[in-house]
Amino acid sequence: xxxxxxxxxxxxxxxxxxxxxxxxxxxxxxxxxxxxxxxxxxxxxxxxxxxxxxxxxxxxxxxxxxxxxxxxxxxxxxxxxxxxxxxxxxxxxxxxxxxxxxxxxxxxxxxxxxxxxxxxxxxxxxxxxxxxxxxxxxxxxxxxxxxxxxxxxxxxxxxxxxxxxxxxxxxxxxxxxxxxxxxxxxxxxxxxxxxxxxxxxxxxxxxxxxxxxxxxxxxxxxxxxxxxxxxxxxxxxxxxxxxxxxxxxxxxxxxxxxxxxxxxxxxxxxxxxxxxxxxxxxxxxxxxxxxxxxxxxxxxxxxxxxxxxxxxxxxxxxxxxxxxxxxxxxxxxxxxxxxxxxxxxxxxxxxxxxxxxxxxxxxxxxxxxxxxxxxxxxxxxxxxxx
Numbered sequence: 107x108x109x110x111x112x113x114x115x116x117x118x119x120x121x122x123x124x125x126x127x128x129x130x131x132x133x134x135x136x137x138x139x140x141x142x143x144x145x146x147x148x149x150x151x152x153x154x155x156x157x158x159x160x161x162x163x164x165x166x167x168x169x170x171x172x173x174x175x176x177x178x179x180x181x182x183x184x185x186x187x188x189x190x191x192x193x194x195x196x197x198x199x200x201x202x203x204x205x206x207x208x209x210x211x212x213x214x215x216x217x218x219x220x221x222x223x224x225x226x227x228x229x230x231x232x233x234x235x236x237x238x239x240x241x242x243x244x245x246x247x248x249x250x251x252x253x254x255x256x257x258x259x260x261x262x263x264x265x266x267x268x269x270x271x272x273x274x275x276x277x278x279x280x281x282x283x284x285x286x287x288x289x290x291x292x293x294x295x296x297x298x299x300x301x302x303x304x305x306x307x308x309x310x311x312x313x314x315x316x317x318x319x320x321x322x323x324x325x326x327x328x329x330x331x332x333x334x335x336x337x338x339x340x341x342x343x344x345x346x347x348x349x350x351x352x353x354x355x356x357x358x359x360x361x362x363x364x365x366x367x368x369x370x371x372x373x374x375x376x377x378x379x380x381x382x383x384x385x386x387x388x389x390x391x392x393x394x395x396x397x398x399x400x401x402x403x404x405x406x407x408x409x410x411x412x413x414x415x416x417x418x419x420x421x422x423x424x425x426x427x428x429x430x431x432x433x434x435x436x437x438x439x440x441x442x443x444x445x446x447x448x449x450x451x452x453x454x455x456x457x458x459x460x461x462x463x464x465x466x467x468x469x470x471x472x473x474x475x476x477x478x479x480x481x482x483x484x485x486x487x488x489x490x491x492x
Contacts, residue, residue, distance in 0.1 A: 152308020
C-alpha cells in the first residue's frame with residue numbers, strides 16, 4: 107500500500123496547489139509519444155497510420171526531458187507507437203525518474219522481457235501493459251495470435267524482478283460484460299492494477315464499426331460494475347471517473363489535463379485529436395481555442411468518454427467536492443436507477459478532416475530538414491577534403 111499512497115499524496119498535493127494558486131487550466135499527466143512506430147497494427151488504433159518517413163522519426167532523450175520540464179505535470183505516460191522500440195527508452199525513463207516524475211510506460215509487452223534490464227524498479231516507474239481482454243479477445247483486437255500469452259509472461263517476469271505492473275484495456279462495442287468481468291478477475295490473479303477506457307473513434311482506425319457510443323458505454327460499464335460487487339478489482343482510476351463511466355456523473359472533458367507531446371510538437375487540442383501543433387507548451391495553452399472542443403461542442407468529441415479527457419475532470423471534481431468523492435468511494439459505483447442528464451448535442455460544430463493536409467505539411471518539413479542536413483554534410487566533407 108505504501109507506493110500507491112505515496113503516489114496519490116503527491117498528485118493530490120499537486121492538485122491542491124493548483125487550486126490554491128487559482129489556476130483554471132493546468133496539466134495532470136503529460137502524454138509523451140517519442141515515436142509513432144509500433145510492432146502491432148491493432149484494428150482500433152488511429153495512431154500509426156503515417157508514411158514511413160514519419161514512422162521512422164524519434165524524439166531525442168533531451169527533447170523528452172525538456173517536454174517534461176516545460177509541461178510541469180507530476181506524471182508522464184509514455185504511449186506510442188511502441189515505446190520499447192525506441193533505442194533510448196531506458197535513458198529517457200531514467201531521466202524522467204531522476205526528475206521525480208511518475209512514469210507510466212505503456213507497452214504491448216512483446217519486447218518487455220527482453221528489455222527489462224534497461225530499467226530499475228522504482229516507486230516512480232510503472233509498466234502499463236496493453237491487454238484488451240482475455241486471450242481470444244485480445245489476440246483478435248491486436249490482429250496477432252500469441253500476443254496475450256507473451257504479455258502475461260512479461261507481466262509475471264516484470265513483477266518477479268520487483269517492478270510495479272498495471273494493465274490497460276480499451277473497451278469496444280461487442281465486448282460482453284461477463285467476459286470483461288472475467289478479465290478483471292484475471293487481473294486480480296495476476297496481482298496487477300487495471301485501467302479501462304472506452305475506445306475513442308479515431309477517424310483513421312481500420313475498424314470503424316466497433317466504437318461505443320455514450321449510451322452503450324454507460325450501460326456496459328454498469329453491467330460490469332454490477333458483477334464486481336464484493337470483488338477486489340484494483341482500478342487505477344478515481345471513483346468519480348468510474349461513476350462517470352456508469353452514467354452517474356455529467357462531466358465535460360478537460361482536454362488540457364493530459365496534453366500530448368510527440369515528434370511534431372504539442373498536439374492540439376488533446377491526445378486523441380490532432381488538429382494542429384504548437385512549438386511550446388505555453389503556445390499550446392495560450393493559442394488553443396479550448397471552448398470549441400468537447401462533447402456537445404464538436405462532432406469528433408460526441409461519443410468520447412476516454413480517461414485522458416475525463417479523468418482530469420474527475421480529479422478536479424474530487425478536490426472541489428471531497429465529501430462527494432468520499433461518498434462514492436464508500437458506497438461504490440451505483441449500477442441501477444436514473445442516469446445523469448446527457449449533454450445537449452444539438453449545437454455541436456461539424457467535424458473538420460485535416461489529417462491528410464497535416465501529414466503532407468509534416469512530410470514537407472521532414473524533406474526540407476533532410477535536404478538541409480545533406481547539404482551541411484556535403485559542405486563539411488568538401489571543407490575536410492580541401
